[in-house]
Amino acid sequence: MDSLRPTAHELGMAVSARYLASSRAKPAPVETRPPPLLHRIGLAAIEALGRGTALLGFVGELAVASARGVVQPSRLRLRPILYNIRSAGFDALPIVGLLSFLLGVVIAYQGAEQLRRYGANIFIADLVGLSMLREFAPLITAIIVAGRSGSAYAAQIGSMQVSEEIDAMRTLGIAPLDVLVVPKVIALAIALPLLTVFADVLGVAGGMLMAQWHLGVGSADFLERFVKAVSVTTFLVGICKAPVFAAIIAVVGCFQGFRAKGGADGVGRQTTRSVVQAIFLVIVADAAFSVAFSAVGL
Amino acid sequence: MHDAVIQVTNLSTRFGGQVVHSGLDLEVRRAEIFALIGGSGSGKSTLLRELILLQRPDAGSIRVLGTDLEAIGEKAALALRSRWGVMFQHGGLFGSLTVSENVGLPLREHTALDDATIDRIAAWKLAMTGLEPQAGAQYPSQLSGGMIKRASLARALALDPQLLFLDEPTAGLDPESAAGVDALVRELRSELGLTIVMITHDLDLLWQVADRVAVLGAGKVQAVGTMDELSRIELPAVRRFFDGPRGRAPSKPR
Numbered sequence: 055m056d057s058l059r060p061t062a063h064e065l066g067m068a069v070s071a072r073y074l075a076s077s078r079a080k081p082a083p084v085e086t087r088p089p090p091l092l093h094r095i096g097l098a099a100i101e102a103l104g105r106g107t108a109l110l111g112f113v114g115e116l117a118v119a120s121a122r123g124v125v126q127p128s129r130l131r132l133r134p135i136l137y138n139i140r141s142a143g144f145d146a147l148p149i150v151g152l153l154s155f156l157l158g159v160v161i162a163y164q165g166a167e168q169l170r171r172y173g174a175n176i177f178i179a180d181l182v183g184l185s186m187l188r189e190f191a192p193l194i195t196a197i198i199v200a201g202r203s204g205s206a207y208a209a210q211i212g213s214m215q216v217s218e219e220i221d222a223m224r225t226l227g228i229a230p231l232d233v234l235v236v237p238k239v240i241a242l243a244i245a246l247p248l249l250t251v252f253a254d255v256l257g258v259a260g261g262m263l264m265a266q267w268h269l270g271v272g273s274a275d276f277l278e279r280f281v282k283a284v285s286v287t288t289f290l291v292g293i294c295k296a297p298v299f300a301a302i303i304a305v306v307g308c309f310q311g312f313r314a315k316g317g318a319d320g321v322g323r324q325t326t327r328s329v330v331q332a333i334f335l336v337i338v339a340d341a342a343f344s345v346a347f348s349a350v351g352l
Numbered sequence: 353m354h355d356a357v358i359q360v361t362n363l364s365t366r367f368g369g370q371v372v373h374s375g376l377d378l379e380v381r382r383a384e385i386f387a388l389i390g391g392s393g394s395g396k397s398t399l400l401r402e403l404i405l406l407q408r409p410d411a412g413s414i415r416v417l418g419t420d421l422e423a424i425g426e427k428a429a430l431a432l433r434s435r436w437g438v439m440f441q442h443g444g445l446f447g448s449l450t451v452s453e454n455v456g457l458p459l460r461e462h463t464a465l466d467d468a469t470i471d472r473i474a475a476w477k478l479a480m481t482g483l484e485p486q487a488g489a490q491y492p493s494q495l496s497g498g499m500i501k502r503a504s505l506a507r508a509l510a511l512d513p514q515l516l517f518l519d520e521p522t523a524g525l526d527p528e529s530a531a532g533v534d535a536l537v538r539e540l541r542s543e544l545g546l547t548i549v550m551i552t553h554d555l556d557l558l559w560q561v562a563d564r565v566a567v568l569g570a571g572k573v574q575a576v577g578t579m580d581e582l583s584r585i586e587l588p589a590v591r592r593f594f595d596g597p598r599g600r601a602p603s604k605p606r
Contacts, residue, residue, distance in 0.1 A: 214447075222444030225404050226458050226507075227433040 112309045119231040120239070134237035142203040142238075143245025147252060149202070150195055154253035157190055158182055158260025166268045175269040179279035182261030187284060187292045191253035193340055196299035199246060200332040204307035207238055208328035211311025212321035220312070230312075239304040246300035247293050254292065291352055295343050299336050306332040355382045356415075357515055357547045358403065363412035364571075365398055372398050373409065374571035385541055385548045385561055389593060390568030396551050397519070399568070403549070404438050404517055405429055417515060434462055436515040437508030441523060443500040445492040451503045452478065452488030458510040477506040482536060498529030505536070516540065518550035522557050530554065537561050555593075567593065 088094075123130045165181045211234055214220050223230050258280070265271040310328035314320045358380035365372040372395040380386045388396045401407040403416060405424070414421040419432050438444075445454045455474040459465055465473070478488050481502040492500060501521060508516060521537065522530040538561055540546050552558060558565055559579050567574045567582065569589035575582055583594050 217447070218440040218442050218444035219446055221401075221406055222438070222440055222446070222507075224406060225433060225436075225438045226461065227430045228457075228461055 108313070109305075109309055112312070113305060116231060116235055116239070116305065119229065119236050123232070123236055123240075129232060130240070131233060131237050134233070135241045138203075138238050138241030139245050141206075142199060142242055143249055146199060146202055146245075146249060150198055150249050150253050151256045153198060154186075154191055154194055154257040155260040157194055158186055158257035158262075159264050161185055161190070161257075162261040162264030163268065166264065170269060175265075175271050176275060176279050177283075178261065178265045178269055178271055179276050180283040182258055182265070183280050183284040184288060186257040186261065187254050187288050189292070189340070189344075191257050192250050192292045192295045192299065193336070194257075195246060195250045195253045195296070196303065196336045197333055199242070199249065199300075200303045200307075200336060201329055203242065204303040204332045205325050205329045207304065207307030208311040208314075208325045209321060210234075211308055212314030212324045213318075215312060215314045216317055216320060235304070235308045238308060239301060242300035242304045243297045246303075247296040250293055250296040254289070287352060291347060295340065298339055298343075302335045302339060303332045306335060356380065357382050357417060358549065359413075359415040360399075360403075361413050363399075363402070363409050363414065365395065365402065365407075365409045371571055373412075376412070376568075376572050378566060378573055378576075380547060380549055383541065383545050383547055384563040385537065385550070387558055387562035387565045388549070388551045388568060389553065389558065389565060391592075394568040395571065396568050400517060400519060400549075400551055404436065405433065430462075434458070434511045435513055436517060437505075437511065437513040438517045439501065439504045439508045439519065439521060441519040443492065443504040445500060445504055445507070447492055449491075450488065451483070451490055451492065451495065451506075454492070454503065455488075455507045455510055458507065462511065473510070474506075477509050478503070480509065481506040482532065496529075498525050498532065501525065501529075501533060502536070509540075514547065516546050516548045518548065518552075520551055520553070522552065522554040530556065533557070534561050 089097075162178055162182050165178060166175075169175055169177055169181070211220070211230075214223075214234075220230050223233065262273050262276045265276050266273060307328045310324040310331070311321075314324040356379045358378065360376060360378040363373045363376040363378075376395075376399070378399075388399065390396045398407065402409050402414060402421075405421060408422075417432060417435055419428060424432070445451070446457070449457065452471065452474040455477050456470040459470045459473060460467075463470075475485060475488060479485065483499060483502050483506065487495065487499060487503070492503065495503060505518075505521075518537070522533050525533065534557055537548060537550070537557075541548055550557075550562075552562075562579065564576060565579055565582055566576045567587075567590050574587055574589040575585050577585070582590055585591070
């Protein structure tokens with residue numbers, strides 16, 4: 055068989071000179087000098103803009119998919135919703151509980167010195183109650199969930215993306231958004247407010263313990279003052295942020311997952327990015343809420 | 353002309369400033385095994401993705417099974433997707449499902465069959481692709497490369513498609529498994545009368561299985577024909593597949 059075939063060398067000679075010339079000329083001269091600063095800033099800006107547009111496009115697609123789910127509830131997949139409520143909500147109870155308890159302890163501890171100086175020990179209930187219910191419980195819960203579940207979403211979808219599972223899904227006529235994203239958004243929008251309530255309770259309990267230990271404010275006194283200081287509005291102001299944070303975490307996690315390219319390193323990069331961006335956006339949203347609430351006088 | 357299963361006319365695709373296809377024409381006839389070859393970056397994977405509605409071209413028209421893919425509605429796309437099957441290079445099997453659940457998934461999604469029937473069909477498709485019945489209960493991560501390709505093929509066949517797309521069906525397989533895939537592809541065509549479009553670099557597969565082969569290069573189809581015809585063409589873009597150190601003359605069918 056080998057004797058029949060002309061050697062590569064012989065045929066290489068036969069190939070037209072024009073072709074050889076063109077293939078030799080192909081490698082472009084390597085640019086060694088880095089592009090000027092302005093050029094790089096421009097490139098980075100265009101890239102950031104592209105990312106922003108892509109995220110906006112994703113949110114739009116998701117809105118359409120969710121709207122379809124509302125119109126045709128049969129499109130919603132109950133099992134993944136329940137599964138995600140368990141994994142993002144129920145399974146997060148210990149860590150959310152512990153951290154918000156410790157946060158309550160820290161707030162009370164820091165406030166105790168100042169309050170004692172003025173003999174205003176009882177106001178520890180105001181301090182812990184307001185700060186925990188309004189700000190810290192929703193925020194710490196969202197940050198923990200972003201780290202726990204947002205990253206898991208990015209990793210799951212990212213690994214499916216690089217292993218062609220997402221493509222396979224599309225070719226099988228299964229919309230990835232319906233199966234992978236909508237259930238996560240719904241599940242998190244249910245789980246995060248509930249987790250926030252849990253964090254409220256544990257955080258206040260932590261503060262109460264500290265008040266008794268450090269300031270000598272008994273739990274009966276603490277609770278009596280707490281009920282007077284904290285209104286239902288305070289509680290609701292905290293809780294109503296949670297679904298928004300949930301949407302941010304789920305959308306950013308899933309979006310970054312879909313952008314994974316290449317192999318395992320691509321998945322890792324997108325996972326990291328999802329956590330950083332989700333926490334960033336959650337804090338930005340929280341600041342926006344503060345401004346908005348103070349504008350309407352809540 | 354009407355027995356063309358795939359008709360691509362004047363296709364253009366661009367990624368930013370990079371031109372992938374410029375005025376590409378292609379026709380695949382009914383019940384043939386058609387192979388796409390070309391160097392890396394010649395746009396064959398992109399072409400495949402455009403054929404299976406995973407990506408849209410910038411210009412030109414693609415007709416698959418008599419349906420124009422441009423401006424195709426969601427319902428029509430769903431109907432069309434159930435008439436073709438795709439086997440991905442890395443299988444694309446869902447890691448969270450067992451092999452037989454993977455194969456049964458298209459049926460569960462798109463038909464009203466009961467679970468027992470679906471399981472029976474899945475087992476039958478697995479047998480058809482030469483997998484042992486016990487492989488059905490395993491997860492994709494427990495399978496070897498050759499078994500993953502077969503399981504992926506079984507899933508692609510789940511809805512009894514008329515058209516089958518194979519992306520590198522033998523890449524990453526040992527020679528024996530690759531030979532098994534050769535035989536399987538031929539069998540599918542002769543027994544089910546499927547039209548098969550594949551991307552491959554495997555010269556054995558090309559020589560022994562492909563009816564016609566299109567060579568992609570510089571955004572166009574450089575040449576189309578049987579391997580015999582192509583091996584006599586003097587175009588440089590074609591020659592390099594035959595003349596490289598790994599090129600070869602036709603080996604005897606096994």
